[in-house]
């Protein structure tokens with residue numbers, strides 16, 4: 001309304017139509033181009049292949065990093081154009097994004113799915129339609145996709161369990177804050193952890209699904225703190241979860257008596273927390289963004305790739321964190 005009022009006061013009549021057309025074009029342009037929810041990577045028109053990237057959400061720093069890694073890797077290849085879609089943590093929205101990409105006939109699809117069950121069918125549909133599909137980070141069911149790229153979440157959980165068992169001298173009371181249990185990494189990080197603490201006197205006194213989200217972790221930790229006077233350590237399936245738990249403990253003055261362990265190890269997130277002494281350890285979970293572009297290029301060029309590409313992990317503790325961080329960062 002406001003814009004139309006402004007158009008009405010333009011004195012030159014032809015100018016009115018000119019401005020109106022600009023307005024209509026600027027509003028309708030993105031819709032006509034079919035990318036209202038998509039942000040297109042700037043690239044020359046020389047792009048030979050279009051890659052659709054379906055991201056489950058951009059609420060956590062780790063996922064923003066994944067998209068940045070993809071963007072940066074693709075920028076080195078003018079023959080690629082990446083269209084990003086963000087499902088805002090909604091599996092149904094992500095499903096429709098994948099269907100849109102199939103309809104657009106993208107040359108390759110990268111999907112980092114929110115949940116395994118609801119996203120298996122649309123991923124399989126893309127695969128059956130002949131689109132090479134790269135599943136990134138969170139796995140799906142079955143094998144109807146071209147490549148899976150990700151770290152071994154069971155191994156990460158097990159490493160975390162072994163580190164915790166050693167740090168606590170084989171006994172202690174633990175809170176486990178789980179990632180979304182309808183996603184495979186949540187399951188694997190939990191099962192691996194239980195394997196890692198097997199045959200110790202470590203007891204899980206409280207467990208909850210915080211769905212990978214820091215505010216949920218903080219809330220769950222408030223309940224744990226209210227119920228238990230004696231907590232030795234919190235194992236959270238990601239760094240936002242560990243940080244949420246730390247904040248809850250700090251708010252009631254109990255952060256000094258509890259250790260916090262997370263997963264992800266981003267330099268500007270988990271590694272910083274370790275450096276600041278908020279977390280005792282985190283385990284690197286690479287985004288796989290660069291590897292996804294590498295793999296997409298191979299597939300588009302008709303080269304063969306393995307069905308599964310496993311990314312490495314690494315424990316980050318107070319002992320080695322400075323080897324990973326820039327020593328010049330100010331205190």
Ligand code: FRU
Nearest residue numbers: 060062138185212238264285
């Ligand atoms: C981000 C995230 C990461 C975690 C990964 C698991 O959405 O929760 O923190 O490591 O997803 O898929």
